[in-house]
Amino acid sequence: MNLISTETEVTTTITNKYETKYPYLTVIETIINDNKPHYSVKGEGPHRSRLCFISDNFYEYISKKNPWTYEDWDDLFINKFDSIEELFDLINNDKFVFLYSSGHIIFDHNKRILPYAKTFDYIGTVFNNEVSNLNELLEYLRNHDWVVNKDEIKIENIPYYNCSEDYNEYIKVTILPSREVYENIYNENKDRSGHWSTKMDDYVVGYKLNDEFDPMGLLKFKK
16 A cells, blocks of 8 residues: 555634624624635623624515514525625614514514514404404504504404304404503513413413503404
8 A cells, every 4th residue: 555645734723703782782793714714703682592684674674574573584584794804884873683484483682672563363362253342443453552453453254164153254364563662572471381482472462361461452352
């Protein structure tokens, strides 16, 4: 066995860390063998939520639609940075949020929970004629500050495969709760065991329909 040659390749990695105006975010620049730098940001939000940089229309979008449908996901977030200046520009202009994917929760750049619009139909809600008086409820929702689609809502028929004699009509409504109330709901539930985030919607729309918590004022329409 004759050795022809031996080649040794040395990889040089340079890692630079930069502080930001937020003590919980650090920009990391990695350069391998003088190649183009790679940039990342170290930092996470509540419940180990991950940092994501957002597009200019993010806040307008979530005020009208639920981002967790993933319908326009790629248009809402920025995943590539051509320079460290571009990355710092996003950070300095507060163009980032923290996403808690397991619970479909969003936190802003200050780690405060963000409400976003959600659409409710007849399943597991108060917006059906089995639970509520829909005619009166409809007029009330058309004047409610939290209702996003107040000019479009109407009483509709529940599909035949899900309806019954006393459960055959509903209102499809999109709701954006106030930040103060949503934050209060979060603070009351965040330390609960189990899937606490699934209870957020229940409290927003008064699913339990009790006197303890009825932020939208729906209790009076209960049958």
